[in-house]
Amino acid sequence: MLKKSHDVRIRQQKLFVVLFLVSIFFSFINLFSFLNTNIYPEYFLALMVLTVSSNLITISTTKVFLMGIIVDILIGSILGQYTITFLLLYGLQVFYQKYFLMPTSSQAILLKFLSICLGIITVTIISQNFNPTFPINESLLNYLIIEIAITFVILIIFQIFYEKTYGA
Amino acid sequence: MAIKVSKKELSLFTTNFSFTYFILFVFLAVLMMFVDSRYEYLKQIRKDFSFITSPLIILTNDSINFFANFKSLSKSKALLEEEINQLNIQIDSLSIENQIRNFLVTENDNLRKITLLSKKYSPKKTYPAEIIRPTIRGRAQIITVNKGKKDGIRQGMPVVNRLGLVGQIYSTYDQTSEVVPLLSKKFAINALQDNGQNHAIIYGDAEFLVIPFFPASIDIAPGDTFVTSGLDKVYPSGINIGKVVKVSPEDKQFNKILLKPATFSSQFSLITILDY
Numbered sequence: 001m002l003k004k005s006h007d008v009r010i011r012q013q014k015l016f017v018v019l020f021l022v023s024i025f026f027s028f029i030n031l032f033s034f035l036n037t038n039i040y041p042e043y044f045l046a047l048m049v050l051t052v053s054s055n056l057i058t059i060s061t062t063k064v065f066l067m068g069i070i071v072d073i074l075i076g077s078i079l080g081q082y083t084i085t086f087l088l089l090y091g092l093q094v095f096y097q098k099y100f101l102m103p104t105s106s107q108a109i110l111l112k113f114l115s116i117c118l119g120i121i122t123v124t125i126i127s128q129n130f131n132p133t134f135p136i137n138e139s140l141l142n143y144l145i146i147e148i149a150i151t152f153v154i155l156i157i158f159q160i161f162y163e164k165t166y167g168a
Numbered sequence: 169m170a171i172k173v174s175k176k177e178l179s180l181f182t183t184n185f186s187f188t189y190f191i192l193f194v195f196l197a198v199l200m201m202f203v204d205s206r207y208e209y210l211k212q213i214r215k216d217f218s219f220i221t222s223p224l225i226i227l228t229n230d231s232i233n234f235f236a237n238f239k240s241l242s243k244s245k246a247l248l249e250e251e252i253n254q255l256n257i258q259i260d261s262l263s264i265e266n267q268i269r270n271f272l273v274t275e276n277d278n279l280r281k282i283t284l285l286s287k288k289y290s291p292k293k294t295y296p297a298e299i300i301r302p303t304i305r306g307r308a309q310i311i312t313v314n315k316g317k318k319d320g321i322r323q324g325m326p327v328v329n330r331l332g333l334v335g336q337i338y339s340t341y342d343q344t345s346e347v348v349p350l351l352s353k354k355f356a357i358n359a360l361q362d363n364g365q366n367h368a369i370i371y372g373d374a375e376f377l378v379i380p381f382f383p384a385s386i387d388i389a390p391g392d393t394f395v396t397s398g399l400d401k402v403y404p405s406g407i408n409i410g411k412v413v414k415v416s417p418e419d420k421q422f423n424k425i426l427l428k429p430a431t432f433s434s435q436f437s438l439i440t441i442l443d444y
Contacts, residue, residue, distance in 0.1 A: 028228045028301055061186065065193045072210070073217055075305045079210040080201035087194050094185045130205060 011165040016057045019047050019158055027075050039146055044071045045119040046155040048086050049112055052093040054162055064090045078130040085122045089115050112159075113152060120147050211339055218341040225312065225344060228301045291404055291442040295319060299437050300344070311335065311347035315441060321345045324402065326442045332408030332430030333357075333396060334439050347439075350377060350409070350429045359409050360397035361388070367397055370409060370427065377410045379425040381418060388415055394427060404444055 023043035032039040048067070052059055068083025076082050096111055124144060204210050214221065297315040315321050317340045327334040327347045335355065338348035348354055355372035359379075366386055368379045382388065392412045398405025410427035418424045 024224060025228060028224060029232065061189045061193055065196070068197065073213055074221070076210065077305075078201055079204035079213070080197040080199075083200065084194060084197035087190065087197060091190055091194075126201070130201075 008165055012056050012162070015161060015165055016047075016051065019050075019161070023047050024074060039150060041150045041154050042116075042120060042123065042147065043151075043154060044075070044082065045085070045089075045116065045123065046151050046158055048089055049115045049119065049155055050158045050162060052090050053108065053112055053115065054159075056162060059090070061087070061090065077127050081123060081126045081130070084126075085119050088122060089119055092118060112155060113148075116152050116155060117148055120144060120151060215339065215341060218344075222341065222343055225301065229314075232301060291444045293320075293443040295321065295441040295443070297321075297345075297439055297441055299439060309349065311349055311439075313345050313347060313439065313441070314343070316341050316343040316345050318342055320443070321441060322443075326403045326407075326444060327439050328407055328442060329431050329439045332410070333403065334431060336402070337441065345441075351375070357403065357409065358397045358400045359394040360405070362393040362395050367399070368394070368425075370394060376413070377427040377429055379427070381422040382415075382425045384417065384421055384423050388412060388423070388425060390414065393430075402444070404442065 023046075026041075026043050032041070048064075050056055052064070057063075064086045065083060068086040069079075071082040071086075072079050092115060093111075100107070100111075121144065124140075124147070295315055297313040300312050300314045303309060303311065311327075311334070313321075313327075321337060321340050323337055323340055325337040327336060333350060335347040335349040335352070337345050339346045349372070350357075351372045351374055353372055353374060357370050359368050359370045360366070361368075366382075366388070368382055370377050370379055372378075390412050394409045394412070396403040396405055396407040396409060408430035410429045412425055413428045414426040416424050416426075
């Protein structure tokens, strides 16, 4: 793994804070509600996948747990929903890093995609059980596909910002 | 020469990741979900943390209002005059309707006195409020209104708009409140068919309102309307709930009735909270 310089690390920490605030803002606003569609991109999930896969900040199980609780308080259907999802994503990432060292960029993207899928499926299962207003107008599969696609696009956008922290 | 590898380096996770801690935290998360689903602690925690979330809500709404105000600046004078004319016509027709209503209310009170029926209660006070952001929390659609405890809003108050019942106040914070909408699965209400004859309990069911067991012997058809009965003493009687869209036989004795709500929270940004 590449060693990050002090400046890069500081820039990435700042980026994390900014992306966290952006995620809160857009989670509250839901841009897609203006189009009258039931699409809720998972900004926090995208941020978490980027954080654990790219070491945006120094991460540990305790930090992941605390972040999960904060997100649960902000937007969770039930306490523990995002906590368990983030922990599973973190576990998957650690497992992957242990067995698949030095992945190519396409492998890394595939892993991020799989992480998004796992995260969305976990959050959806929990929402379906505990959220009385879970949108079920269309088929669950369509819903999952759209959610995964949009969240992945958001992750790519976050990733672009992340890569810029090295550029300067 | 063979390299000696310590046992620790051969373990599954050689980073500073502790598998024991991981399992412990996963267990804690599951425990939190179990406890919250049973005791609804999250609602209380959100109330306690409202000093953090309130500025976020204000910030979100201010930025949206800024764009909305900017858009309204571009409205032409002619368009605004036209809108004022339309509103004046509406006010005239509403005041005529109100005169008739006042007469009917007095007549109803007198008849109730004569027939020794109990007094029909009307709301003590009404609070006009505006629906603000957030309209979602995660994947839950919520209705947040800009009136809270400080304005006298209490949990359980009915919420209406000019087309009918919107929902009920579910939780209150200092400056905002959340409304549980009609379509929420947590919602149930005592209703009366608008011909004044048949009572039923209507439940929210995500997409439609539903009466799961309605006696098959009673004639009911798509287009029939249900209003609040007032029997529950939570909602005033006569508020539009919804219209029947489908009657399907459940068994020989009962029909399942699906209703479309009279109003959706997304239709209007202004609502009225009733102190009943």
